[in-house]
Amino acid sequence: MDLAFTPEEQQFREEVRAWVRANLPQDIAHKVHNALHLTRDDMQRWARILGKKGWLGYGWPKQFGGPGWTAVQKHLFEEEAALAGAPRIVPFGPVMVAPVIMAFGSPEQQKRFLPGIASGEVWWSQGYSEPGSGSDLASLKTRAERRGDKYIVNGQKTWTTLAQYGEWIFCLVRTSTEGKPQTGISFLLIDMKSPGVTVRPIIMLDGGHEVNEVFFDNVEVPAENLIGEENKGWTYAKHLLSHERTNIADVNRAKRELERLKRIARSEGVYTDQRFRDEIAKLEVDIVALEMLVLRVLSAEKSGKNPLDIAGLLKIKGSEIQQRYSELMMLAAGPYALPFIREAMEAGYQGDYVGAATLAPLAATYFNMRKTTIYGGSNEVQRNIVAQTVLG
């Protein structure tokens, strides 16, 4: 048992740190450190920089052009990127669809799709959720009917994150209504420029445009865009979910945001107020405990024995911590969290702030963070899963 990273891991961390600090554009880091609005260009710029270095697909094996890092190395990269103020990698291409294409796609599909993902050129979206499905994902209804060498897709996806920028979308579609709901689902890649695809924004309670509805109206999809076999899509999607997911806890971002919380508390004069400071202290312990949990998972992965079955715990605690720091930032601002000036949440705003510039986005972030206990399998679903591990 040893808490310290190995000298090799330490050296790796320092190399990554140096590279990130040298290559992360300052203006982007500034936005991240101050929770200002990130544009498509911001995200894409960073993705391309990573892509050029070969680190956008930082979880990929070498055979597909990835760096072939260990679980610990991936964690160290994530931590260094987060602490430096890098935006989170938009996961739909490199983290979500790419592993499925690698595992179940044909060599042609791999050759066709992976380069654009690795370089950050092609923006992917995820088409899983539907209006009626929610936590019950397998109840999805979007149909894909095979007609010759094409599928005709009809239906609707929702909560499609950043689909307004999407060029391709990977979808779970229903190709059969026989048997259990899970057995009639296929995994299809769809070009979003195809006729019949419509994206409609969903405005969130914080006023932001982050998710969308995506409608499919007789959309023609070449059969060659089917991943693996028809009606086996559920298996592929589950493979994706079962993937190593310590990143779900987002503990590195939490560490960065805890620092921001302390800065805000200090400037608002509550850092020395014992009552408020205690709340930060509790959060700090939570974050250390979560980080220990993450490290335990990494250690188990590294040694290849005793895999820890605690992904549910990571999701629950990670999301609760995200909500809590955003809540405490808002409470640190107190009455000055009330003003809600959307322009003041953009970088380069020239107008007057109320109170201080740092306070402008706090309420919006708090509102936005309510999603974290809902998406990616709500925390209620996670509790079901955790209980299963304890009670059978």
Next chain:
Amino acid sequence: MDLAFTPEEQQFREEVRAWVRANLPQDIAHKVHNALHLTRDDMQRWARILGKKGWLGYGWPKQFGGPGWTAVQKHLFEEEAALAGAPRIVPFGPVMVAPVIMAFGSPEQQKRFLPGIASGEVWWSQGYSEPGSGSDLASLKTRAERRGDKYIVNGQKTWTTLAQYGEWIFCLVRTSTEGKPQTGISFLLIDMKSPGVTVRPIIMLDGGHEVNEVFFDNVEVPAENLIGEENKGWTYAKHLLSHERTNIADVNRAKRELERLKRIARSEGVYTDQRFRDEIAKLEVDIVALEMLVLRVLSAEKSGKNPLDIAGLLKIKGSEIQQRYSELMMLAAGPYALPFIREAMEAGYQGDYVGAATLAPLAATYFNMRKTTIYGGSNEVQRNIVAQTVLG
């Protein structure tokens, strides 16, 4: 809308207060104020004093010899008794079985049983719970078979509070196995001196003997001891449960115990520690809010309109508050809550205390209070009930 009691109610309160303070034995009040062990004699002495005044059955209507008080008067009596340090009235006779006898018993039964209850002479126990039943009370199995003018009772009750002192016990027994479980239950009064009745103590985690198992082995019970009709016992028991139950919240005792908590916190030096004091402050708000809830119920009862369906809330919050003050008292003692000297929890202990006499019973009380969220319908069952009122 008016928060103040009416002048008549105020005057009533003062009369009750004067009488209680004049008639409550000092040694008993001392024990109550310091959470020392109450003996059978302590409880019985106070019951007889109340009985003589006609106030043991303080909730009884005049026709049965009660004072015929309003809901508010009953509340004021409870409050004055609690604040003065009176022991809680052992409820099984005057509060639980008496109303059933009044509502469903025959005139003969009323004449036979009520006087002994009203005077405090006869100690009653309650035989509802069984080892297998728990929250699922209707699954009870104790059988009563009719043979001529007798019932033969076989089975086992459990969690029978203070049954070691019991002279009579009112039981729910199964007289039929047909239909729904609820429909085959009868309400039977059993003389605990009958051959075949055995009481076995259950020692609780605090080391106290408060509850028992009661075994019935071919116990002969005269048929005249059946209340109402055979197989209708569930209805009678439910009538009892639906009775006005603001006392379930025990808010008056909570107010007294909050004062004790403050005394202990002061003497242990944590009353001025903001961190600890805040916990007391939160509890104080909880108690005020609970008292307001109780007053709202009383007001609704008084006016006879809009009855408030919040008994479940009273039970949940009341029991949580009981647990919380006992927890905070223990935490106020800190390391000095560790010594667990049973003799030091008795009045008149002549040995040395560890730390201070006030601290001796705190851990035991904390342990004991764990029962409050379990008994009388666990808080989980209460939440089911509350949810029903909101969601149907």
Next chain:
Amino acid sequence: MDFNFSDEQEQLRDAVRKWVDRSYTFERRQGIAKAGGFDRSAYNELAELGLTGLYVPEDHGGMGMGPVEAMVVLEELGRGIVLEPLGATLVASGVIAAYAPEALKSQWLPKIASGEALVVLAYQERKARYRLDVCEATATQAGSGWKLSGEKSLVPAGDQADAFLVPAKANGKIALFLVERNAQGVSTRGYPTMDEARAAEVKFQDAAATLVTADGLAALQHAVDVGIACTCAEGVGVIDRTMELTAEYMNTRKQFGVTLATFQALRHRMADMKMQQELARSMSYYASLKLNAPVEERLRAMARAKYQLGVAMRFVGQNSVQLHGGIGVTDEYVGSHYFKKLTALELVYGDTLHHLGEVSQRMQDTAGVFA
């Protein structure tokens, strides 16, 4: 001890509820929100109902009602998440009626009652957080009147108001003044707030001011306590409607073939929310009924009430969103606006930690409603 509403109070409630249901629809509300968060014609409709004059004595053209009536009205406005700040009007008119010299009363109260003048308290300063005794604004005598200088923040509908009640230091002691928005040296900068209502930063530079009372701190404490009682009542209304929306959704939305209301874990969450709802209502009653109590008792009661409401509003708001799932975080869904209102109400007139501090500091040996 009686918590029943009188017939008159029930009629008042009905009238306000009818107005909300018929005239202040969600569509209209969102229109007002998009247009800036305050609509004078909607405010005038409140005036037509007599509500702006609720705290104005009858001889000044108002209804001369008390805290219970105010509570009833605010509950209903909370149910409708009405943007126009009637509570602010009650605060201002209450303070003027209680503290202002007769001339000032005669000049302003009738106009407040009729809705002609919107007068609001402008007390928040950047360095004060929730403390009332921190005040950097100053006033100096100038002839028969006063000149006031300073900056006040987060003034409700501050760029729409006709006059402000402003605490400022005069001869080293906080006094309360009235300043008209059109007076020279007054400038405002309006903006929307998180609950889609409106507020403003207000600057005073040697602005002409009229003295309301030299005992400014007492008046300010009183004003804030009226504000707390109003906020508690409004919070109860928002909670009530939130609970209805959530129950409705849970009984409709299906997952895994059954309604959400089928899942015990979610039912228990609803039970916990119901607890907070009823504790909040209880403490809102308590606040309104203690508003005329002696000062120390009143301050203690308001801190207790606002603390409890803070806890309840946050719990109910957050869990309502959670129980709704995705739909609960969309702008389109009415419920998310209730959540935002609950969040905002926690932050006005002292947040939950602030009032915990107040309760803690004001704690006495005996406790309870009547202590």
Next chain:
Amino acid sequence: MDFNFSDEQEQLRDAVRKWVDRSYTFERRQGIAKAGGFDRSAYNELAELGLTGLYVPEDHGGMGMGPVEAMVVLEELGRGIVLEPLGATLVASGVIAAYAPEALKSQWLPKIASGEALVVLAYQERKARYRLDVCEATATQAGSGWKLSGEKSLVPAGDQADAFLVPAKANGKIALFLVERNAQGVSTRGYPTMDEARAAEVKFQDAAATLVTADGLAALQHAVDVGIACTCAEGVGVIDRTMELTAEYMNTRKQFGVTLATFQALRHRMADMKMQQELARSMSYYASLKLNAPVEERLRAMARAKYQLGVAMRFVGQNSVQLHGGIGVTDEYVGSHYFKKLTALELVYGDTLHHLGEVSQRMQDTAGVFA
């Protein structure tokens, strides 16, 4: 970064678990509890396993092991709610090994390792609560030795111990001394504790004392930190077994015709308990792995760990009782004794609020495991 136990550590764990399962049955434990809460022969069995010498260097007859081995052992003793205070022995032997002069080491460490001598820290004073710098006991030089006077509370197995490590003020500064129980002027008063173990009040009146170290506060802080790490590990063991018992009960006990494990609200409670279990284990690892860190880092880490353990032990303990229902509050049921142990462990070496204060005070700009 590696959280795997070595083969030797796993063997140590197996050995201790076997002893608990076979030799320290619940019946035996309850017999010891009824007889006073400490059994020398059980303690000697721990010594035979080598455990009393775990922190004693090999050249003094011990095993010379480290914090991780101590953690493994304490987890297992926690699983068995073993009454004999091995943690106290580790605290004393750790401090002697780190701070005592060679002569004292040679005299005591072999006897501690063999179990011949039980040495415990006697530091708690009535006025100190959890503060280590409050010390009224005094020591004065007397010839080549010292005389120590004072009263120490809550000394683990204090009336059974052979010697005490006692902080006392010498020349105004806290120093640490060793005092034998049989020395003149030493009197003890033993009693059971809430977890059915044993403690004592110990009085020293001009008792002969040997100086362990003049830097008493540093040694005491170190001792308490060893104690915290032991307590965290023990707590994890108690929690683990509590969780097993609870899961077992929920899968057996039927209500309304189905097992308790069927009810979603109860399942979610178990999920929340599982969360606390894993957070507690994580922070116990953290505590043990930080035990040799630089002082400030160590103090901060121990406060964080004990705070988290306090939260977890209370939550798991209380909810385990609740999920059991009636049976959970009986003396007869094994689970209720785990609850009592969890309660007691929260109160030693600083309770949850105390350590929250420590965390709060020691907070720095950057956070995280390595900060």
